[in-house]
Amino acid sequence: MLKINNLHASVEDKGILKGIDLEVKAGEVHAIMGPNGSGKSTLASVIAGKEEYEVTEGNILLEGEDIEELAAEERAHKGVFLSFQYPVEIPGVSVTNFMKTAINETRKAKGLEDMPAKDMLKMIREKSEMLEIDRKFLSRSLNEGFSGGEKKRNEIFQMAMLEPKLAILDETDSGLDIDALRIVANGVNKLKSKDNAVIVITHYQRLLDYIVPDYVHVLHNGKIVKSGTAALAHELEAKGYDWIKEEVNA
Amino acid sequence: MSKYTEDDLREELKTKEYEYGFYTDIESETFPVGLNEDIVRAISKKKEEPEWMTEWRLEAFKVWKEMTEPEWANVNYTKPDFQAIAYYSAPVAVDPNKTLDDVDPDLLAMYKKLGISVDEQKKMNNVAMDIVVDSVSVATTFKKTLGEKGIIFMSISEAIKEHPELVKKYLGTVVPTKDNFYAALNSAVFSDGSFCYIPKGVRCPMELSTYFRINQAGTGQFERTLVIADEGSYVSYLEGCTAPSRDENQLHAAVVELIALDDAEIKYSTVQNWFPGNAEGKGGVYNFVTKRGLCEKNAKISWTQVETGSAVTWKYPSCILKGDNSVGEFYSIAVTNNYQQADTGTKMIHLGKNTKSTIISKGISAGKSQNSYRGLVQISSRADNARNFSQCDSLLMGNECGAHTFPYIEAKNKSAQIEHEATTSKIGEDQIFYCNQRGIDTEKAIALIVNGFSKEVLNKLPMEFAVEAQKLLEISLEGSVG
Numbered sequence: 001m002l003k004i005n006n007l008h009a010s011v012e013d014k015g016i017l018k019g020i021d022l023e024v025k026a027g028e029v030h031a032i033m034g035p036n037g038s039g040k041s042t043l044a045s046v047i048a049g050k051e052e053y054e055v056t057e058g059n060i061l062l063e064g065e066d067i068e069e070l071a072a073e074e075r076a077h078k079g080v081f082l083s084f085q086y087p088v089e090i091p092g093v094s095v096t097n098f099m100k101t102a103i104n105e106t107r108k109a110k111g112l113e114d115m116p117a118k119d120m121l122k123m124i125r126e127k128s129e130m131l132e133i134d135r136k137f138l139s140r141s142l143n144e145g146f147s148g149g150e151k152k153r154n155e156i157f158q159m160a161m162l163e164p165k166l167a168i169l170d171e172t173d174s175g176l177d178i179d180a181l182r183i184v185a186n187g188v189n190k191l192k193s194k195d196n197a198v199i200v201i202t203h204y205q206r207l208l209d210y211i212v213p214d215y216v217h218v219l220h221n222g223k224i225v226k227s228g229t230a231a232l233a234h235e236l237e238a239k240g241y242d243w244i245k246e247e248v249n250a
Numbered sequence: 251m252s253k254y255t256e257d258d259l260r261e262e263l264k265t266k267e268y269e270y271g272f273y274t275d276i277e278s279e280t281f282p283v284g285l286n287e288d289i290v291r292a293i294s295k296k297k298e299e300p301e302w303m304t305e306w307r308l309e310a311f312k313v314w315k316e317m318t319e320p321e322w323a324n325v326n327y328t329k330p331d332f333q334a335i336a337y338y339s340a341p342v343a344v345d346p347n348k349t350l351d352d353v354d355p356d357l358l359a360m361y362k363k364l365g366i367s368v369d370e371q372k373k374m375n376n377v378a379m380d381i382v383v384d385s386v387s388v389a390t391t392f393k394k395t396l397g398e399k400g401i402i403f404m405s406i407s408e409a410i411k412e413h414p415e416l417v418k419k420y421l422g423t424v425v426p427t428k429d430n431f432y433a434a435l436n437s438a439v440f441s442d443g444s445f446c447y448i449p450k451g452v453r454c455p456m457e458l459s460t461y462f463r464i465n466q467a468g469t470g471q472f473e474r475t476l477v478i479a480d481e482g483s484y485v486s487y488l489e490g491c492t493a494p495s496r497d498e499n500q501l502h503a504a505v506v507e508l509i510a511l512d513d514a515e516i517k518y519s520t521v522q523n524w525f526p527g528n529a530e531g532k533g534g535v536y537n538f539v540t541k542r543g544l545c546e547k548n549a550k551i552s553w554t555q556v557e558t559g560s561a562v563t564w565k566y567p568s569c570i571l572k573g574d575n576s577v578g579e580f581y582s583i584a585v586t587n588n589y590q591q592a593d594t595g596t597k598m599i600h601l602g603k604n605t606k607s608t609i610i611s612k613g614i615s616a617g618k619s620q621n622s623y624r625g626l627v628q629i630s631s632r633a634d635n636a637r638n639f640s641q642c643d644s645l646l647m648g649n650e651c652g653a654h655t656f657p658y659i660e661a662k663n664k665s666a667q668i669e670h671e672a673t674t675s676k677i678g679e680d681q682i683f684y685c686n687q688r689g690i691d692t693e694k695a696i697a698l699i700v701n702g703f704s705k706e707v708l709n710k711l712p713m714e715f716a717v718e719a720q721k722l723l724e725i726s727l728e729g730s731v732g
């Protein structure tokens with residue numbers, strides 16, 4: 001699904017990613033953990049194709065194709081989805097209208113007609129029920145005045161609607177209370193299949209109790225310094241990140 | 251990664267030509283350039299007007315000669331040479347006695363290019379339309395259907411002849427000839443426009459619409475619109491405007507007067523898409539317009555405008571809330587791009603008791619344009635319990651444009667409640683990236699964000715025009731984010 005080779009990336013000439021190697025296969029869930037400033041969110045942005053980040057070395061392959069030259073929307077059309085840590089507000093654009101535009105633009109890129117309104121409605125109904133989203137919520141302006149939990153739930157709702165191949169969840173757990181966390185995690189688990197993959201970026205182990213990863217990677221100073229199974233996340237929860245920093249520096 | 255740079259954007263913007271910039275080669279009869287008493291008389295004579303109308307024009311001309319062009323607006327332009335403009339131009343093939351079927355095929359082809367085939371309009375839309383090309387009203391559709399309800403909808407030239415009592419009674423009562431420089435000029439030389447009268451208690455069953463187009467080079471368009479809604483009646487009226495692309499600036503100085511008698515309601519919507527000039531700021535229409543409505547008791551006037559065209563806009567659709575409990579509304583979207591300049595807003599004059607006004611203004615500036623909102627809310631001493639709510643939002647794209655807000659409030663009655671809210675925002679790269687990440691490209695993302703920003707106003711437009719207006723916003727702003 002995703003193969004990252006020796007990835008170096010910088011923003012405004014400041015190097016942030018310093019040689020990342022990562023392979024994610026279909027059907028897998030990977031967790032990327034690490035202290036603040038280790039480059040977790042940068043990695044997510046670079047995969048999604050944010051313009052400010054410049055890839056200086058290495059490459060990113062999606063299903064064998066180098067996506068370096070592709071614009072963010074083209075990567076999205078190929079099935080890359082990023083659940084934002086801080087989803088932006090778009091006043092006056094309803095969640096429904098936004099989703100309709102996103103789905104139809106993706107279809108257009110694939111040479112398909114707009115999705116019939118009937119199908120769209122059915123899909124919205126199913127996915128909003130799955131994520132326990134109130135219908136009224138869908139007519140509100142995108143993220144405007146949403147609570148932290150509502151924003152994150154809305155991100156997962158969009159993921160459910162767009163059915164991506166590769167979903168990257170960037171700090172989806174931050175700002176969620178325990179109930180919202182459970183709903184969001186259940187949603188992600190229901191969306192998981194043998195044909196797609198999920199990368200969960202998180203600071204804490206909490207979310208990983210609900211979305212159990214196949215692999216856990218620790219990012220430090222722009223590099224993956226340790227990889228392991230779900231057990232590694234528990235170890236980090238108990239011991240913090242300092243021991244890893246010490247190991248690296250030793 | 252392939253970057254969509256500032257240069258790419260600029261390049262793309264250049265190729266976005268004005269969609270309505272064609273010129274139709276129809277034979278026209280145009281007066282020599284220049285303005286004097288003889289020209290005023292000649293216009294009046296050409297239109298076979300009665301003596302009182304000729305005198306009214308001459309009086310206006312006398313007033314105009316003594317006036318100077320206003321300079322207080324936040325716009326910069328070379329003042330038109332009023333002696334270098336032709337004040338009358340008419341397609342020769344137009345004969346008022348002909349029916350629609352006899353209209354010059356070239357003219358009909360032009361309407362088609364404009365997307366307003368008269369035949370189609372008749373059949374498909376429930377819209378009665380009057381089309382003004384250059385100075386003359388060419389065809390008024392639906393006349394018969396409206397006639398059965400006693401609704402009069404015709405060119406103002408016809409109305410002067412056929413309904414002189416109504417024209418004489420109301421013309422110049424809301425916008426007096428000496429109101430301002432352009433209104434005085436218009437009063438002297440207006441060549442055509444639309445007239446509409448809705449009888450007592452009648453609800454006009456369809457949208458009435460006028461389509462204006464400047465075709466001939468070196469001409470000005472001075473149309474005059476008069477809408478009278480008699481007691482308890484209702485009408486929704488829409489005007490649309492386009493002009494061919496030309497290097498020189500064309501002048502458009504219109505006057506619109508609305509009269510809403512007791513319990514009447516007028517909804518007046520404008521989609522203005524005059525040629526804005528090219529990407530270097532050359533050419534384009536000077537749009538200097540006076541629009542004002544008078545509300546009697548319990549009456550309501552609602553102005554909705556989508557302004558995307560013109561090189562320079564100077565326009566303040568206003569309401570005089572004379573009658574008790576009357577209501578005035580102003581909903582506006584003004585888009586400026588490249589070197590366009592707009593100074594637009596409204597005046598809400600509260601004279602009656604319990605009068606209410608609402609102002610929602612959305613300014614969108616891109617390129618090197620300047621976009622100003624200028625509004626006056628005036629509460630007179632006897633206007634007890636008057637209320638106003640104003641909201642002025644500006645959206646900026648890029649770093650070279652400007653947005654300005656000039657709200658004036660004059661309250662002479664202590665019971666007045668006036669609220670004013672203003673915001674300025676910028677389309678952020680984060681918003682664009684968010685949309686991109688969901689598969690929406692940058693152009694579409696801007697359209698989406700702008701439409702969201704303008705939604706409150708777009709919602710006020712009649713359905714069929716809201717779609718058109720939405721498209722127009724997209725076209726006007728394509729490739730304009732920096």
